[in-house]
Amino acid sequence: MDLSESGERQISWAARSMPVLTAIGERFALERPLDGLKIAACLHVTAETAVLLGALKAGGAEISLAASNPLSTQDDVAEALRSYGIGVHARAGVDRATYYRHIHEALDIAPDLVLDDGCDLVNTLHTERRDLLDGVSGGCEETTTGIIRLRQMAAEDALRFPVVAVNDTRTKRMFDNRYGTGQSTFDGIMRATNTMLAGRTVVVAGFGYCGRGVAERAKGLGARVIVTEIDAVKALDATLQGYEVRPMAQAAPAGDLFITVTGNRDVIRAEHLSVMKDGAILANAGHFDVEIDVRALDELAIDVRRGVRPNTDEYLMPDGRRLLLLAEGRLVNLTAAEGHPAAVMDMSFSAQALAVAWLAGERASLSPGVYDVPEEIDHEVARLKLAAAGIDIDRLTSDQEDYLHSWRVGS
Template identity: 75%
Template sequence: MVSDIADASLAYEGVKRIEWADRTMPVLRQIRERFTAERPLDGLRVAACMHVTTETANLIRTLQAGGASVALAASNPLSTQDDTAAALVQEYGAEVFARSGTDREGYYRHIHQALETGPDLVLDDGCDLVNTLHIERTDLLGTVKGGCEETTTGVIRLHQMAREGVLRFPMVAVNDTDTKHMFDNRYGTGQSTLDGIVRATNTLLAGKTVVIAGFGYCGRGLAERARGLGSRVVVTEIDPVKALDAALQGFSVQPMAEAAAHGDVFITVTGNRDVIGGEHLRVMKDGAILANSGHFDIEIDVRALAELSVEVHRGVRPQADEYVLADGRRLVLLAEGRLVNLAAAEGHPAAVMDMSFADQALTCAWLAAEHATLEPAVHEVPKAIDTEVARLKLASMAISIDTLTAEQEDYLHSWRIGS
């Protein structure tokens, strides 16, 4: 099948950027060397729906080193790097179906094209590929051995499919590993989201009131970094435990209906829809900035924003649209309500994605070997994989840790030893 990319001539620039990212991905690089020798994916076809970035390209290279052929579709049109797509096709031999800025029709066409390769394994970033398989391409389900999901949103959808008894093959929640959500979500999303907001607006965050919807790992990372830049941070939550955690960390906790009137910057990271709705938009101050860092563009009700507006000024800055309300107030929406860290910036630093994609690669190898023993359900990544990724990352940082003595091991595994 012929790839669908924007411009093959961008391949040289893409290779340079992929190699730059590879410099700070030592764990994935070690796994690539191991895969080259062991070939755990020999002869397997992989279909992936992921952000087409330089970091993803290094994951694709690793899967290929393990013997897999890979077809890649974009999980978000605004995050697609056309030079990376070109390099993957022209220099690394992958099939890529992704163009920056494509519309919804093009987005799903690309997913279908990736699925046409008849995958043995699938990698998903939001569950759209798996969803399409189960609804529109059921003819391909028989060959799929299993897959991985890397987002909170996608894992939520997979658990619902499993509860309803419709999931047809084992899926592994790579998102839920410690080396993914503790680092990718907290440190990666925390840094890259604020990077995207600053690039899109050139705003000074010091002294601003930043309202963060959701206090999971992503929200925690955002709150920590916004506070570090001098912002007053307000957290909105529906979970009393997470809200209490935010309060005990010194953040103000309020309902969105209260926070909406005095926030300067709003960031959604919940995985749910309509977190900022019309009732909130109506009371926001002039110049309020709206950004989403949840996976899908449903957390900010963009339709309600458009209905409230009498004018829309597109592209007042790159990835920034200004909506003028009837009373003259202006609200600035970033990246069309899509992932601001990938649309307005470059996404997570490669050093963070090193761990997430190492989890993906090792889990793919594990699935290739163990899929026949797994039920069609949502499975955890084996603890040994999570631990190995952390160990390799520490080694790449020249950090050593203690090991248990034989006596300590015995103590931890015995109930007979008293105080």
């Protein structure tokens, strides 16, 4: 089958589960809120992303796309996007140098707006492509990791344009981070290892929205769950939800499966690897491949068997223990599986599309910095999703509206 034809089938299949974004694309085609704007994007090159880009293109945008992870790129989808007139600079499995070359190629469009997934494109703009900065009037960021980097840039007065924190919407955190990451992480782990989780001990590093979703799915599959955290409030939350909370040093000898989802580096280090069980599985569900110290794992091992199963490498320790690393320490759900279900990305990318349109209209009045998505966009996405599912909800009566907006009425 021709790659482009295969990609079109994948995109069409994803679109079936993305009614909200499809409706937004149809509205954009009539309203053309992005007419004349050039957008450079660094996103996962998947069928769901293709539906988003289709909506933006329908709104009048010219788009250039690079991959935000070389192992998540679906080559057939990339080819289909090229046939749609979108500039795609991505190929599955490229090395680090090629990954960044593709980002530079995407930026060669001299964008008005940027879309990022992890802040690599924005970082490249501010370090190596500063010649383009004056032309960029705004951007959107999709991930927790990227927003951490952007807020630090803003704190240091290094960020040169306004960026909308799409990840921080209530719908994104609830639907995408919690339920999407929870399901897709185990989809990737199952495909890579075919392991049984019932009765096993799963260590979840991080109890943010993504970590909660992963812990809930592990518990639902019959696993005993240990949570590691650095935040006292989140650790207390995990404790009150019935999870055992330990430092990683204490969890390391007990775990059968380790899943990092923190947005930080070196969460699993040499001292933890040295005491893990024979056969322990290491998986990362955070954006970048820095949460598991893969370099330390390489240095500790006396032999490495690549590809003992698809996306699974076996590291032999000097004492005979074997540790299994999934997806080279990269995002396991997008490397060993297909990422979040399309129904999940319908919510996230709908918020992204509406945020881009809002930004296009407001960018001239915004100073450099990190901005929340306007609350009305978040509510609109939720309403549209409920309507697409045929679900109705209650509405306030006039008396209830008056009560909520008055301080004079008491008990």
